[in-house]
Amino acid sequence: MSPTVSQPVITWEKLPPDYPLPDDPVDNLNQPLLATALTESLELAGCIQPEMLVGTNFGICATMDGKLVIKAPDWFFVRSALPTNPPQQTRRSYTPNLEGEIPAIVIEFLSETEGGEYSIKSKYPPGKWFFYEKILQVPIYVIFEPNAGWLEVYQLDPSRGYQLQQPDENGRYWIENIGLFLGVWRGTKTNRMGYWLRWWDEAGKLLLWGTERLQKEQQLREKMAQKLRDLGVNPYEIE
Template identity: 60%
Template structure:
């Protein structure tokens, strides 16, 4: 039997409860409309993981079911990327997540626009409700991002007074995500044979959080710079030794410095 919390809230005659899914409940597999979406979602997580941002109590997932029960009817929506700051129980192979019952409300949900209209803007409130309505009015996710990868358009909505308000980026074209302590913005380049626009993270100082391939290249460049520095020091020492010898001074017999 599903476990139901005693708390329920109503909004415009909607009764919302947070119930566990039955053990035998089968989540519908939503087909990915664009093969680039998993790459985009994976890239968002990769840089967070490499930077040490991700902690065990966090939940970061893509195409992952967020659940709520509205007027007794279960609703499941799967954002392309979602971040939950803290869950009550850390579990592997989690198939879905019910806010309040299992932990925090998601702090941010991201949808990647595909070639076909996927309902990211749908405010339909009748069953099954649209994604926009579900994120805004039911889950009340503080930040909702809609990203169009082909053209690089980033729409950043913040929940204010119960409604999503479109926010403008800063002078660098980025948005500060206070709950994460990071900036979110767009970047253009190539990763995994995909060239185009990407969503990227920057730290508070404005440093781009690197992907693995970028981190490896940074380490290679640092090693090369260190090699060059050592080589310059060696050459400088050789020139000094040659000069001393040209002046009739034996470098091996120089008195020690006091």
Template identity: 55%
Template structure:
């Protein structure tokens, strides 16, 4: 699939402004039941490996804000990563994120395809703007991941020359190097919290799988049993 953003149209004026206090954020339901679990698993593995720091923003279905030609545009990726954000005033809960105004640019966005929508590929260059257009031409997100859990398709795009996305080629084992996290990303089939499906997972530079917290607990319990200790008796 060739995705090309029209370049003959005048680019919108982009400003980075706080979300208006009276702006009603979208409250649409997620498009398939796997989206929240896929996102949670990605974050859980990073946290269990000690790779999440307080200044980072890692979120799911969370609004990213830009003002285009004086119109507020919000897109909510299924998973996103910002390496450093500014503290919120008085510790207020963050309800959205405006790059540059609230911290560094967004480094990674992921979209998990539903079984009825292809908006993740939209290059619509006019309001309300397509997702791919918004991530590439407006936010200039270095890494854009699209995962289709139904067709088991994983695509990773990186910004190349001219700030245009280039589809990346996986390694021999089907994984993609994600430089913003210094980790590999790939598909893995198995069970987490009672759900057996294809998951997105992280591997480190040496090829070691980053374990979920549940897997770490299971390994600890198995080690205790090897030592003659009943882990259930410790609860």
């Protein structure tokens, strides 16, 4: 006779104002760069609305059998979150179902320090995988190894848990809840040469970073100036 496995009781309670949040430093200097780059291109493309919440190394809370659980994903995206009260108050943490929707996607960047991204430990404190899959039930869980550039995208199946997804012919993954493709790109940004996670729209157009937009605008200005010169017009004399 197999033993009965009791399911944890999950509740959603607001973090007390005086609760001491851990202030652990990130274990890899690349992680803030990777996370900021993901958010930057979304912002510039107008994909982040006021009701949305994007967090980096920011605590997501749940209460498991009366004990508070806090996990800080390297990056996450919530489609609809309630505003803070008062509105100007700094958000210290986020409790889904109480303060808004479950995150549509959670991303973890692997580093040399084992962070338990694959941990299915169910006892308190639970592993990250268990927390995202069983407690939060995040629809999309992404694990990215920036040094080698490999990417794993898992989609939640209600009956089978996280299922590894296969990329399309371009090596990208369609993220339904954001309406964009996610994939790996190699290049340089902020003096870091290597692999990055990037967004592409439905037509396959890359969402640009700020520096890339400036470069593109400069190239367009130079082309226009050259056309004027070919017509015998000095572009600097045009008011």
